[in-house]
Amino acid sequence: MNATMRRVMGLGLGIVALLATGCDRGPKSMRGFVLPEGSAQRGEQVFVAMKCTACHRVDGLPALPAPTAAADRVVVIGGEVARVKTYGQLLTAIVHPSFELSPKMPRERAEKATVSPMPSVNDKLTVMHLIDLVTFLQPHYRKLEPLYEPYYSAPGM
Numbered sequence: 001m002n003a004t005m006r007r008v009m010g011l012g013l014g015i016v017a018l019l020a021t022g023c024d025r026g027p028k029s030m031r032g033f034v035l036p037e038g039s040a041q042r043g044e045q046v047f048v049a050m051k052c053t054a055c056h057r058v059d060g061l062p063a064l065p066a067p068t069a070a071a072d073r074v075v076v077i078g079g080e081v082a083r084v085k086t087y088g089q090l091l092t093a094i095v096h097p098s099f100e101l102s103p104k105m106p107r108e109r110a111e112k113a114t115v116s117p118m119p120s121v122n123d124k125l126t127v128m129h130l131i132d133l134v135t136f137l138q139p140h141y142r143k144l145e146p147l148y149e150p151y152y153s154a155p156g157m
């Protein structure tokens with residue numbers, strides 16, 4: 001890699017770092033937001049009791065009640081994903097589903113939709129339910145390892 005390339009890459013990484021930390025300051029920053037540990041077992045009970053299973057299957061848990069939504073509307077939670085959902089992203093997916101529609105939404109629907117078909121549960125869920133739900137769901141996401149060697153790790157670079 002020559003000096004110009006290194007400089008361009010450095011600039012690129014700088015921009016990425018700025019974007020990643022940009023929302024971390026200011027009055028609406030999520031900094032300092034830490035929830036207590038939850039219980040995955042209670043989270044599973046909440047998941048069933050709140051009928052999340054109507055539209056969702058959870059990867060690795062075939063014994064949960066079967067979805068009642070049409071097969072092409074069912075969204076699988078967890079499984080192999082390019083980027084594991086963070087705790088914060090999972091919380092957001094539950095209490096503010098339209099903020100960012102899941103990449104798992106069937107493509108032809110996602111292109112049209114800007115509002116999530118997921119009903120709001122904010123006036124029914126307690127904070128403890130929410131903490132338990134996230135504790136239950138997060139371990140079901142597994143990172144998909146790339147099958148190829150990324151170009152930047154090629155020998156000699």
Ligand code: HEC
Pocket residue numbers: 047050051052053054055056069073075076077078085090093094097098100101102103104105116117118119121133137
């Ligand atoms: C009527 C169907 C429906 C119900 C009921 C429902 N969801 Fe969803 N959910 C969806 C759809 C559709 C998406 C994809 C669009 C989006 O991102 O909101 C989704 C996305 C999600 C995601 C993000 C998944 C990912 O990997 O990107 C999570 C987490 C989630 N739902 C949790 C829940 C929980 C917890 C409940 C119960 C309190 C619930 N959902 C109830 C339809 C539903």
